[in-house]
Amino acid sequence: MNSTIVKTIGSAFLILSLVLPGFFVFGQTASEERAQLEQELQKLEAEIDSIEGDITKTQQEKKTFENQISILKNKIKKLDLEIQKSSRLVRDLKSQIVDTEESIVKTTEDVGTKKEQLAQILRNIAQEDAKTFPEIVLSGPTLSEFFSNVLSLEVLHQKNKDLLKSLTELQSYLGVQKENLESEKQEEEHYQKIQVLQKQESQSNKAQTEKLLSVTKGKESEYQKLLSDRKKKAQEIRTRIFELIGVPQAPTFGEALEIASSVSAQTGVRPALLLAVLTQESSLGKNVGQCFLKDTQTGDGVRSSTGAFVRKVMKPTRDVQPFLQITQELGRDSFSTAVSCPIPSVGGYGGAMGPAQFIPSTWIRYRDRLASLLGRPADPWNIRDAFYAAALYLSDYGATAQTYNAEWKAAMIYFSGSTNIRYRFYGDSVMRIAAGYEEDIKALASNGSLTFTQ
Structure with missing residues (x-):
């Protein structure tokens, strides 16, 4: 029985040793993808810098209608490239988030397996420790088998220590993975917000171009009159x-x-x-958009305009109590005071x-x-x-x-x-x-x- 347990533990450690190299293989693939991403970003940034140089040069020249239209068109072109860059970064982050989530699932399963193995070892050790000395001596036909059983028990104790160490390392790794996931989601939220601003600025420049063309009717004299x-x-x-x-x-x-x-x-x-x-x-x-907090335990709420349910309006462990304190001190109704909604595609918090x-x-x-x-x-x-x-x-x-x-x-x-x-x-x-x-x-x-x- 002890020999079988030792073999089982040995197999478990072999499996654990095989898991980690797998992560390194994925790391190499990720490194290649990262290098490709960096090349794409560098190319986009070079184009953006070139257009920025053109804008700066034109701005330093005389204020003419033609120059102003050129500046606005270059700004729109630059923003289009910046939107492409942000989109590429968001896609990359989404891929990273999926990988991290899958890795968390795998590590959680590994932790569960190790806990089951540890429980089995502890049960076997408890059974062996519960035996009296006469039972141990009489259970084996020879003295050599008695000493073999004693040695197996010592090995079992050592494997128990090794398994505990392995479990601790896995749980620590799981904690790091969860922190990485939170960081990646926060980074995605920042990129999503930047995309919003880029698109709004692009629309603003297009509107300015149309307004300028409309007001001046495309004439230099009208533009100069407008400036004066x-x-x-x-x-x-x-x-x-x-x-x-x-x-x-x-x-x-x-x-x-x-x-x-x-x-x-x-x-x-x-x-x-x-x-x-x-x-x-x-x-x-x-x-x-704007939301109302409704559930102080989960941080969920509703859209202020439609009443539609919205998850994660506010982070419950970080912001709900301060929010209640702020609104109550000001005499505001905590559940009908508007705060920002979360970005739906990211899964972060508003508030x-x-x-x-x-x-x-x-x-x-x-x-x-x-x-x-x-x-x-x-x-x-x-x-x-x-x-x-x-x-x-x-x-x-x-x-x-x-x-x-x-x-x-x-x-x-x-x-x-x-x-x-x-x-x-x-x-x-x-x-x-x-x-x-x-x-x-x-x-x-x-x-x-x-x-x-x-």
Whole structure:
């Protein structure tokens, strides 16, 4: 019996040793796929850089109708390439996620097998340990068989230790796999958000092209007239709607600029950067839609517009309790206060609040500082409070230096908590939007339309 058990354990270890080389074989295949992906990405990035160079060169030339149309067309072409790049990265991540999920299933099965084997060994050891000395002596016809049984029991104890070690390693590996899966899903969510912004920017450039052609009728003289009419331009800038997610009535750009300038005076974050970040976050928030939390145990909820069931509106272990605390302190109904919905194709969580799109657990970290600045509890759905929250976050990560690199880095961290170069579209886009807003602010200043000091 002991000999059979020892053979069984030996076979189990042989199987375990064969499992790991299999992973290395898959790793080699994955490395080849990774190399191919990198080549494709490098090619796309080279094309993107080339077009960016053309845009920069044209922008430095005289402002003519032909040049402006050329810039817009190149921007659209560049965005199309960036969308291709993001799509390729998303496809690669989806493949990685499938592989990781399959690996988790396999490792979980291996853990179950090891537990069964361990239980059997422990039962056999318990049976042997339960025998009295006379039983052991009398159970074998010879003295040599007695010593053989003793030796087998020692081997069984050693194999038990080895199996325990193997089980511990497998469980540790399973934990790493689950962490990798969570990381991969979060990365996919970031890429999906970037794609949303890329498509929106592309549509905006196409709309600008059509509007420019319509207003000027394709004539250089009409374009130059449009450029020279500063008073009309300033009026359009001040009164255009500054769309924000999570607020019932959007302010005008002029009103939003006044808030941003007031916040800037207290935090040191440039108004144009603040406006750009909130523009970007509202674009993302509008795309995923608004949801209500309904189940505090699971974090599930419903769409605010239709009442349709939505899973994972909020991460229960991280954000539900902070959200309940925030809404209750503000006298809001926790179950009819809108937050962002999750991205359906990714499987992550929603729960971002108001124009600044803070998740509840992050808002809690800034609650006391905001209350100190405002002299009252801060409200994530209040426009001014959202500007202050965004400014504090950006200032914590260096935006007060007001250099391009410092602001770009702060915007990247605002988006993903890191400066991962693969997400650079977000930071680049924020800085482009900020540059546009800076031009708008200068236009208002030159026309005497600014009624406050920055």
